[in-house]
Amino acid sequence: MKIISLLTDFGLQDPYVGILKGVIWGIAPQVQFIDLSHEIPPQDVAAARFALMTAYPYLPPGSIHLAVVDPGVGTRRRAVAIQTQTGYLVGPDNGLFSGILEQSPPLAAVELTRSQYWRTPSPSRTFHGRDIFAPVAAHLANGIPLAELGDPLDVAELVRWSWPPPQLEDNGCRGVIQAIDHFGNGITNLPGQWVEGRHWRAWIKGVAIRSAATFAEGSEGELLALVGSAGWVEIVQNQGNASRTLDFKVGEEVRLEWLG
Known part of the structure; x- marks a missing residue:
């Protein structure tokens, strides 16, 4: 059994969360989901960072954490997958993973450039969660190695964001x-x-x-x-x-x- 945790700002009124799960189950039907929250304030990367950082220590080792709070969707911001000591992170490289990375230094990271692991080689410019991130998380759940999913990144180049230290x-x-x-x-x-x-x-x-x-x-x-x-x-x-x-x-x- 593989677990994918989901954290988004999609809310529950629209079908976006169900679409993510449908795409994942179409590739990896054995996956079980943990819905951390879909009520992150829209485009609030700081709130997403905190929610992930707070939840991460309590999730089962080996989990895949799919987070989509992405005000820069469709721009030149990178789509990434990151390996930590206890699992994987998949989402935009905009700082939302930085709280986790402060707790658990990354072991490896890739930019998601291999379109054969996307839902389509021509993804929507406004819904990378459906067309890139969800399929990649599903392929990780199926055992595809991180290195197969894209070009390697120096983990020091991952976007870090935090408040000034106390x-x-x-x-x-x-x-x-x-x-x-x-x-x-x-x-x-x-x-x-x-x-x-x-x-x-x-x-x-x-x-x-x-x-x-x-x-x-x-x-x-x-x-x-x-x-x-x-x-x-x-x-x-x-x-x-x-x-x-x-x-x-x-x-x-x-x-x-x-x-x-």
């Missing part, structure tokens, strides 16, 4: 909101390990927010700062939506202050 300071640290989840929690790029054993509070948009271990430590509607399940400091609201309440966006600065 900064430790004398009395705290500083970072940014790197993602906002469905609940409105603002997930920072500040590692949870930095606050272990400390008494601290967070500041965002001039508002001081006390730290807690759980949502339930706050009263209903209270803003809190805690370490979330992905291991990052988060700005949250008990039974509320912190991003809506504070009107923060991805990229907003967050400062943590040590209190002794």
Whole structure:
């Protein structure tokens, strides 16, 4: 059994996700799918990067990860397949894989230039997911070697994208909101390990927010700062939506202050 995980910004109203699965099953009918999300905000490469980075450690070794959030579809941006220590990545080379590659350095990569492994040698300029990426993922599931799928790439040339690294300071640290989840929690790029054993509070948009271990430590509607399940400091609201309440966006600065 081969597993292909799917992550897109296609939504579920249109048939695009079903089309991807139909193309894959037409080539590799033994594949099972894990739908990570199809509700990535349209063209939001940063959100796709974070979602993949967060999910990747929990997916079975040997999985093929097909991700299509591709505002540059049809342009000169490269279509790639990448081998990591635990599986393969297939999609556009636009930085959406960079979070995974920070965790698991790539072993090899190819640019997808071999049209015999595409659905058609004349792919749509607006739907490479259907015509290039899905067929390539299916061929990988069937055991076609990575090197057969295209021209080799120096892994150092893969597009990397990330937020500026968090900064430790004398009395705290500083970072940014790197993602906002469905609940409105603002997930920072500040590692949870930095606050272990400390008494601290967070500041965002001039508002001081006390730290807690759980949502339930706050009263209903209270803003809190805690370490979330992905291991990052988060700005949250008990039974509320912190991003809506504070009107923060991805990229907003967050400062943590040590209190002794």
